[in-house]
Amino acid sequence: MALAWRAARLDERRPQTATARSLVFTVPGWPGHLPGQHVDVRLTADDGYQAVRSYSLAAPADGDRIELGVQSVPGGEVSPYLAEELPPGAEVEVRGPLGNWFVRRPEQTEPALLIAGGSGVVPLAAMIRAHRRAGAPSLLQLLYSVRTPADVWYADELTDHDPRLDVRLLYTRQAPPGTARAPARLTLSDLEKPAARLESTGTVYVCGPTGFVETVGDLLLDLGRDPATIRTERFG
Structure with missing residues (x-):
């Protein structure tokens, strides 16, 4: 219908x-x-x-x-x-x-890894907000790849020190002074620790431009993630 x-x-x-x-x-x-x-x-x-x-x-x-x-x-x-x-x-x-594949349902309160490229953070913001609204105690990790600090969406929400949300901003062109990671595209080393913190059955959500999503998906497979646990949404 x-x-x-x-x-x-x-x-x-x-x-x-x-x-x-x-x-x-x-x-x-x-x-x-x-x-x-x-x-x-x-x-x-x-x-x-x-x-x-x-x-x-x-x-x-x-x-x-x-x-x-x-x-x-x-x-x-x-x-x-x-x-x-x-x-x-x-x-x-x-x-x-x-869309019924790239979703996080109310009963899903377990930890998850969210990976965004640019405006791909928008649907992940909905997941983060729903997680907070539900009062779920589990940890959501967000890896957010952006060109510069000026390109960060929802900056106040993502930097409010909520213990249930672990955010890492990955800058590709310009990073704030004092940032340890030099500006670069997302790499395998960026994914290793967050992926290791997530149980093997935990879901990874990846959203962003097509090239970004395909690269991240390949890196997650290189780390041994089960393809069934990786959900992607792409644009462009």
């Missing part, structure tokens, strides 16, 4: 980086969703032209409210408009929730 398109009213837009935004919508009749799922967003121009793009849900279910993470892509048809121009109170259409 096909999912219906629903009207979604923009309530709030919050900056995350110079080009990234969190958008909060009210969607009457929203059926709820699982952390890790996404939606399709449809824009319709005055002449009837329509454009559809997919965006990850950044927060756990909250009644009729949903939060999306939008990275503005230069020259894009949809993301620059959503990130900068759509006025509060205006409506778009959304369809979802979509």
Whole structure:
């Protein structure tokens, strides 16, 4: 059965980086969703032209409210408009929730390893927020690869010293002064300790650009991780 398109009213837009935004919508009749799922967003121009793009849900279910993470892509048809121009109170259409593989369900309160590249942190943020909301005592580890400190999404939440969240930021182009790790792409050595801390049956979630996800997946296999424990979501 096909999912219906629903009207979604923009309530709030919050900056995350110079080009990234969190958008909060009210969607009457929203059926709820699982952390890790996404939606399709449809824009319709005055002449009837329509454009559809997919965006990850950044927060756990909250009644009729949903939060999306939008990275503005230069020259894009949809993301620059959503990130900068759509006025509060205006409506778009959304369809979802979509995706049932890259999810963390309420009964999953065990430790997990989350690995993000750039805006791939958005669905992982939903998992972290749901874990905190549930009061689960187990540890979530987050490896987050970004170009520079200015590119970190959810910076306040990820640096609040929650003992249930172990965050390691891996910079690829510019690191803060005093950072021990030189800027570089994620390597096997970055994964060794976090993977060793996770039980062999623990789930690893990897989200980011296609090349990043494929590289991380191969490195995890090199470390002996069971492919059945690795869940991936890619874009671009």
